[in-house]
Amino acid sequence: MASSLRSFLRSGKNVFLVLGRRRFHGSGSAAVQQEKLFPLLHVTVRDALNQAMDEELERDERVFLMGEEVAQYDGAYKVSRGLWKKYGDKRIIDTPISEMGFAGIAVGAAMAGLRPICEFMTFNFSMQAIDQVINSAAKTYYMSAGQQPVPIVFRGPNGASAGVAAQHSQCFAAWYAHCPGLKVVSPWNSEDARGLLKSAIRDDNPVVFLENELMYGVSFEMTEESQSKDFTIPIGKAKVERQGSHVTLVSHSRYVGHCLDAAAVLAKEGIECEVINLRTIRPMDVESIEASVMKTNHLVTVEGGWPQFGVGAEICARVMEGDSRTNSPTHLKETPPCKSRAAGVWNKSGMFSTSKGWPFRAFPQKSWLSLAFHILSQSAPPFPLEPLELLTTH
Amino acid sequence: MKTMLSIISNALCRMTGRNVAARVVVARSFTDFTPQVTFDIKKCDLHRLEEGPPLRAELTREQGLQYYHTMQTVRRMELKADQLYKQKIIRGFCHLYDGQEACAAGIEAAINLSDHLITAYRAHGFTYTRGVSVKEILAELTGRKGGVAKGKGGSMHMYAPHFYGGNGIVGAQVPVGAGIALACSYQGNNQLCVTLYGDGAANQGQIFETFNMAALWKLPCIFICENNKYGMGTAVERAAASTDYYKRGDFIPGLRVDGMDVLCVREATRFAAEHCRAGKGPIVMELQTYRYHGHSMSDPGVSYRTREEIQEVRSKSDPISMLKERMLANNMASAEEFKEIDIAIRKEVEEAAQFATLDPEPPLDELCDHIFHNEPPLEVRGTNPWSKLKSVS
Numbered sequence: 195m196a197s198s199l200r201s202f203l204r205s206g207k208n209v210f211l212v213l214g215r216r217r218f219h220g221s222g223s224a225a226v227q228q229e230k231l232f233p234l235l236h237v238t239v240r241d242a243l244n245q246a247m248d249e250e251l252e253r254d255e256r257v258f259l260m261g262e263e264v265a266q267y268d269g270a271y272k273v274s275r276g277l278w279k280k281y282g283d284k285r286i287i288d289t290p291i292s293e294m295g296f297a298g299i300a301v302g303a304a305m306a307g308l309r310p311i312c313e314f315m316t317f318n319f320s321m322q323a324i325d326q327v328i329n330s331a332a333k334t335y336y337m338s339a340g341q342q343p344v345p346i347v348f349r350g351p352n353g354a355s356a357g358v359a360a361q362h363s364q365c366f367a368a369w370y371a372h373c374p375g376l377k378v379v380s381p382w383n384s385e386d387a388r389g390l391l392k393s394a395i396r397d398d399n400p401v402v403f404l405e406n407e408l409m410y411g412v413s414f415e416m417t418e419e420s421q422s423k424d425f426t427i428p429i430g431k432a433k434v435e436r437q438g439s440h441v442t443l444v445s446h447s448r449y450v451g452h453c454l455d456a457a458a459v460l461a462k463e464g465i466e467c468e469v470i471n472l473r474t475i476r477p478m479d480v481e482s483i484e485a486s487v488m489k490t491n492h493l494v495t496v497e498g499g500w501p502q503f504g505v506g507a508e509i510c511a512r513v514m515e516g517d518s519r520t521n522s523p524t525h526l527k528e529t530p531p532c533k534s535r536a537a538g539v540w541n542k543s544g545m546f547s548t549s550k551g552w553p554f555r556a557f558p559q560k561s562w563l564s565l566a567f568h569i570l571s572q573s574a575p576p577f578p579l580e581p582l583e584l585l586t587t588h
Numbered sequence: 589m590k591t592m593l594s595i596i597s598n599a600l601c602r603m604t605g606r607n608v609a610a611r612v613v614v615a616r617s618f619t620d621f622t623p624q625v626t627f628d629i630k631k632c633d634l635h636r637l638e639e640g641p642p643l644r645a646e647l648t649r650e651q652g653l654q655y656y657h658t659m660q661t662v663r664r665m666e667l668k669a670d671q672l673y674k675q676k677i678i679r680g681f682c683h684l685y686d687g688q689e690a691c692a693a694g695i696e697a698a699i700n701l702s703d704h705l706i707t708a709y710r711a712h713g714f715t716y717t718r719g720v721s722v723k724e725i726l727a728e729l730t731g732r733k734g735g736v737a738k739g740k741g742g743s744m745h746m747y748a749p750h751f752y753g754g755n756g757i758v759g760a761q762v763p764v765g766a767g768i769a770l771a772c773s774y775q776g777n778n779q780l781c782v783t784l785y786g787d788g789a790a791n792q793g794q795i796f797e798t799f800n801m802a803a804l805w806k807l808p809c810i811f812i813c814e815n816n817k818y819g820m821g822t823a824v825e826r827a828a829a830s831t832d833y834y835k836r837g838d839f840i841p842g843l844r845v846d847g848m849d850v851l852c853v854r855e856a857t858r859f860a861a862e863h864c865r866a867g868k869g870p871i872v873m874e875l876q877t878y879r880y881h882g883h884s885m886s887d888p889g890v891s892y893r894t895r896e897e898i899q900e901v902r903s904k905s906d907p908i909s910m911l912k913e914r915m916l917a918n919n920m921a922s923a924e925e926f927k928e929i930d931i932a933i934r935k936e937v938e939e940a941a942q943f944a945t946l947d948p949e950p951p952l953d954e955l956c957d958h959i960f961h962n963e964p965p966l967e968v969r970g971t972n973p974w975s976k977l978k979s980v981s
Contacts, residue, residue, distance in 0.1 A: 258774070284774065287805075289801065290797075290801060290804070291795075292797035292800065292801065294763065294793070294794040294797060295763045295766075295797025295798050295800070295801055296763070296797075296801065297763070298760060298762070298764045298766070298767060298794060298798070299763050299764070299767035299770055299798070299801060300767060301763075301764050302706075302752075302763065302764035302765060302766060302767020302768040302769075302771070302781075303766055303767040303768070303770050303771045303774070304767070305752055305764065305767070305771075306704065306767070306768040306771035306772070306781075307771055307775065308770075308771045308774060308775075325760055326755055326760060326763065326764075329757050329760060330755070330760055330764055331758070335958055335959070335960070335961055336740065336958045337737065337740060337741040337745040337753075338737050338740075338741060338745065338958075339737040339738035339739075339740045339741065339957075339958055340753065340957070340958040340961070340981070341737070341747045342747050342753075343788070343961035343962075345901020345961075352977040359691065374959050374968075375959055375960070377960075398960075398961040398962045399960045399961055399962075399963070421860050462780055477966065490689050500852060515973040517975075520877075543629070577643055
């Protein structure tokens with residue numbers, strides 16, 4: 195609590211303090227870090243996004259932001275705070291509540307030479323406009339045989355929030371990642387948010403940029419390099435957040451944090467997890483996942499989407515089809531198929547419980563630990579799983 | 589001079605027994621034709637407008653021949669597409685524009701090539717007026733690599749500079765068109781965007797969302813509803829509670845225009861363009877027109893309307909015939925001139941059809957190209973785990 199307060203005061207601009215949710219992810223505890231190193235820059239994901247947009251608006255006159263409440267309200271989640279005051283009505287445009295209309299307008303503006311950032315208040319509302327994203331934006335470059343590019347970014351919070359019920363909690367990563375012609379990006383921390391948003395805006399293709407509302411207020415250390423105006427993270431490359439040798443945890447967005455927490459707990463038991471932050475859903479960096487699985491032979495995918503036909507399902511399919519099955523130096527190729535199935539994969543969709551209005555709780559430590567143990571010993575868990583887990587794996 | 593010629597030609601005729609007179613007549617000089625005529629055109633119905641387009645339109649001989657050439661080319665091209673479709677050389681969707689030529693020709697006559705235009709799927713006419721050759725259009729219909737979109741777009745997805753297709757999803761092009769207009773006003777280049785949709789699309793919700801934003805932000809957008817009286821097979825009275833499409837913009841001023849008269853369309857579009865360029869915001873135009881073919885090639889077009897109706901429009905309001913008769917009646921051109929133009933067009937369309945039939949299809953290794961723009965080449969999964977295809981930007 196004290197360290198939260200200290201960092202809040204230090205950062206100076208973060209108005210939103212989410213008690214109990216603030217985490218500093220680094221290699222040691224925050225308090226120790228602050229004493230040892232000087233000065234560490236802690237930036238919330240919200241501020242990182244804000245800075246990225248500010249810098250890109252300044253850099254290129256063709257960039258503009260449009261969406262509901264982005265201008266005078268400073269953004270529904272305050273992500274675009276201060277931008278309207280700085281850039282005015284021409285470049286920061288408040289739209290009426292007409293997703294299909296303004297998404298189409300943004301696509302048309304992109305076709306005619308501008309570089310719009312189209313904000314959806316949440317991606318749940320993007321379903322109103324999904325035709326414009328897929329049919330007008332994603333497919334046009336292909337159908338015109340390269341004559342008509344559409345350099346647009348669709349961004350907004352995706353997936354779960356706190357107790358907002360089913361209609362406001364869906365994760366759209368799988369839906370958008372299904373479509374060729376579209377890039378789908380899902381940052382986790384501030385560095386991801388900043389670097390990937392800059393890359394998305396500079397990209398000449400339609401990019402769906404999936405943020406997470408619960409991450410907006412979370413603060414992360416950022417290196418000096420990542421503060422530079424030209425700092426970009428390439429779209430299509432995953433990052434290994436934590437090295438390990440026993441099990442690979444693949445995740446994106448908020449759940450990378452969950453994986454790192456679980457890894458910390460498991461490390462005390464001697465299980466070293468390798469945590470991969472996908473960063474980009476499409477085009478997916480399968481090579482990084484395969485390289486990791488070849489090393490660890492065990493894979494768990496963690497995401498906020500529903501299990502059927504989801505991101506985790508795609509990762510499993512690729513790993514099963516791919517080189518790691520046949521080229522692994524250890525015994526993956528020798529294990530009979532049923533073992534790979536049992537050992538393989540588990541999608542965790544904890545947010546489903548929140549959608550139903552049940553109180554949110556983090557994964558119980560017990561289930562993570564036991565799960566990892568049983569995966570590694572290639573047997574089925576002997577105890578019945580808690581009802582939460584049972585219901586979410588359908 | 590003229591009588592001398594006719595005396596000589598008559599004498600020659602009697603001598604040779606052949607009708608030499610025909611060729612002699614064609615050698616008349618241009619000064620024999622009326623260079624310019626002012627025609628009365630139908631008055632437009634107005635909505636929220638004090639004044640409308642002028643009631644008289646000037647037509648020069650050159651303009652007349654040019655409009656005739658454009659409309660006749662579109663007509664012959666569409667009829668050739670019909671023929672190729674029935675021979676199964678064209679497959680997939682094919683929505684023909686014959687009957688509506690005056691709309692495309694009239695609109696293009698009133699705007700510049702630097703203005704922008706976007707339309708729905710009945711797009712071949714506009715593709716031509718926006719500068720794509722008949723050859724490239726027909727080759728795109730037959731799906732060959734010489735097509736304007738290299739065979740990858742087909743009938744509904746043809747593009748050209750400042751022409752954004754060709755859009756398959758009914759009504760989706762309307763917000764996109766308003767976005768193009770937003771880009772025009774953002775860049776301050778005094779250009780405008782003509783955004784077309786049909787009577788069927790006019791009931792789409794996204795169009796009303798677009799009207800709202802276009803009026804709010806005063807976008808330089810001309811919304812044009814091509815009302816050909818049928819949305820696929822549903823007559824307008826069965827689809828719309830209000831068939832006054834020019835009034836559906838509510839707070840946006842509107843015009844209802846005779847879409848079978850190229851001069852009417854031109855004058856109305858000029859009026860609308862001035863309105864937009866003066867910064868007054870968007871305007872709605874309804875063009876009352878008619879299509880001879882069914883909705884698409886798979887629709888004979890007679891189950892929801894009578895053959896008599898089609899025949900009546902053809903005989904009384906055909907846009908090409910109307911223009912030709914006007915010009916002949918006012919001695920602006922001769923019948924032979926029109927015939928020559930027809931012959932030249934027929935030849936052009938025939939050659940284009942030959943090319944479209946013989947040109948090879950795009951090579952299979954280009955199947956996955958153009959997924960992303962300005963990207964290094966990437967690998968795309970094929971139909972099975974061992975098949976890897978390449979995609980180049």
